[in-house]
Amino acid sequence: MIDFAPWDALLRQYVDTQGRVDYQAWKREKPQALAEWLASLDPQNIKFDDNQNVELALWINLYNALTISTILERYPIDSILPKILGIPNWLAFLWFFYRPAYRFSGRRYSLSQIEHKMLRKKFQDPRIHFAIVCASIGCPLLRNNAYWPETVQQQLDEDARRFINNPDKVRYDSQTSTLYCSKIFKWYRQDFLKLARSVQEYIRSYLETDVPLTDATSISYLYYDWNLNQMEKRG
Known part of the structure; x- marks a missing residue:
């Protein structure tokens, strides 16, 4: 069984109810905690036993955790869209999403692959767009707790309502x-x-x-x- 508890604990400690992340404290106090949890998942031979909620919770958590991990590595930064002499660097921005930099269960993935192939294509559920977070203010609010197989459907409904009722x-x-x-x-x-x-x-x-x-x-x-x-x- 996949242990989401370490990820859940980090979210509860460093993310507020408005989805804002205390990257400064996170990097100072527990700079390796998230990377260590992600590394612990890699050797696992993950079996979903035809339980789609297990797989759904995993990929959403993984997308968000990998994004936050990348930000922590680069922090301090002010935006995920870097600029050169005031001009947006769209190549670096796209590389953030498309580089296959993340190893999991014997394969390499990009954030784009997780979003479009593992989530959108497989689950066909638009509520996913209110759950995965690219670490920008324009994104949905990052939950300050993990997604769990037992509650992921309820959590996605909550995410959709929170997003759509946010002015x-x-x-x-x-x-x-x-x-x-x-x-x-x-x-x-x-x-x-x-x-x-x-x-x-x-x-x-x-x-x-x-x-x-x-x-x-x-x-x-x-x-x-x-x-x-x-x-x-x-x-």
Whole structure:
């Protein structure tokens, strides 16, 4: 059985309820703890026994842990989108996601492979987009606890509700009848359309307020903030 407890403990210690990470304290106090947990998984001959929730929890945890581990290695940084003389370095940004730098269970993976092949392709569940976190403010809020096979479905529902009811990610302007939402709904539109007629309908199914959304409601996509999801630096 995969032991998520070390990862869970680190999240509870260094991530707040708003998904902000205390990278400064994490790197100072336990710089090797996450890397050691990830290394402990590599030799394991992981067997899922046809339990998709075990596999789902594993890959979500692994994606987030690998991302945080990479940030800790490079910290201090202010953004996952580096700049050279003020110009975004998109090649370095893409390399962050596409380099096959992570060894797990005898194979090498990139963050992109985990997201698109191990999660999106296999599970066909758009709630995944509210769970995996690329360490930017524009991403979903990082949970301050691990995903567990017994509760992962409930956790994904919570993630979807938290994201869609967060006005920084989704909001409706009644004066202009415009739905403003994260670019995640643009980039992965086809994933949401597998479960709903439109992005508007998918969003409406999770909203906790009565908003007059229809399939024809105008959509405008919000600015995506690539700055690091870090707590305010101290000292």
